[in-house]
Amino acid sequence: MKVAITSGKAEGPTKLNAFDNALLDAGIGDVNLIKVSSIIPAHTQIVELTKLTPGDMINCVLSYKSSNNPGDLISAAIAVATSSDFGCVIEHGGINEEPENIRKEAISMAKYMMEVRKLEIKELIVEEINHEVIDLGAVVASLVYLGD
Amino acid sequence: MKVAITSGKAEGPTKLNAFDNALLDAGIGDVNLIKVSSIIPAHTQIVELTKLTPGDMINCVLSYKSSNNPGDLISAAIAVATSSDFGCVIEHGGINEEPENIRKEAISMAKYMMEVRKLEIKELIVEEINHEVIDLGAVVASLVYLGD
């Protein structure tokens, strides 16, 4: 399996459009996203996000936050822990929380998932995005399953 | 890809049953729906909903509203914009909102999605359903992916 990690942020005229714009900013706006929970198979390669075919059905772990309160700080994060066997993925986010805390909590949750599975962490990657809302903003962070 | 657009409304003894009855009314109650977001591939044909095999896994964009407040007007809408390339789908809904506004907002959001992608709209279709709640009602509108 190949997976890519990405994130995006945007403003928009409606909540749905801001979300859509953030997906476009993340490079995953032109596909059909199917939300899944939270494991990457053994021998998964983490690669750069490639150009996806519009309309494809794409499995992903997705973190999403939006706000229409100007000045709000919105955050989305994905943490991925790999091992010599399979790995774990965490989605996390917040509104008006310290980005550093969001990051720490995401890492801590991913570490805990590996611990309870007795998997030794080989690599731990966090993708995090923050956005200060102007009018109506959205952030997304995602791990995208790209197939073999 | 072939897709169908459909909608349904119903009452039911519980929220879940009202939802299920509305899906049956829409002709998609006997399958397993998997919610996806919101793009139709290039060369998609919009067709009449065919009889689906019970228990099939069916991807769909789904708008759903329910209420157990007698007299409430519940609305669900799907707007689909096509181009010579790929197209965009919006789900929208509301409770006690002007159906005409729901429709206008759905159209406006679909138009905006096409605009930010620089896609020229060939066709814009809106499916909309409204229901005045008697005891416990539900409405659904859906774009259903039927495969090739």
Added chain:
Amino acid sequence: MKVAITSGKAEGPTKLNAFDNALLDAGIGDVNLIKVSSIIPAHTQIVELTKLTPGDMINCVLSYKSSNNPGDLISAAIAVATSSDFGCVIEHGGINEEPENIRKEAISMAKYMMEVRKLEIKELIVEEINHEVIDLGAVVASLVYLGD
């Protein structure tokens, strides 16, 4: 199609980790769950949950409750009704409700789904789990689609 019915309960340091631990307790923590609604095809066999390959994409009907209020009783249930044709699945749950009522409501909703489809019930199975929260707990009940 083969399906398995399972449930699990757990505590955890965060809501997400408690959920993950409950999935592990149910034997479905190491896969990617895709939520679907609520039909089993004709000729479905209900089997014991087998060991799943970590990272596999697995369709399921999922009931999930969590609470961080010590002493809360959290409940999740799945009811499955089969016929000589296809069958119906209900997810149900509650917080501080009588487990017996949760079970009765799940059965009643599954029966009603079969009734409106004019399907005669051959077998009706309920899987139910209850947990009294210590610090932060979660319960899950699930029907898992295992393929052919």
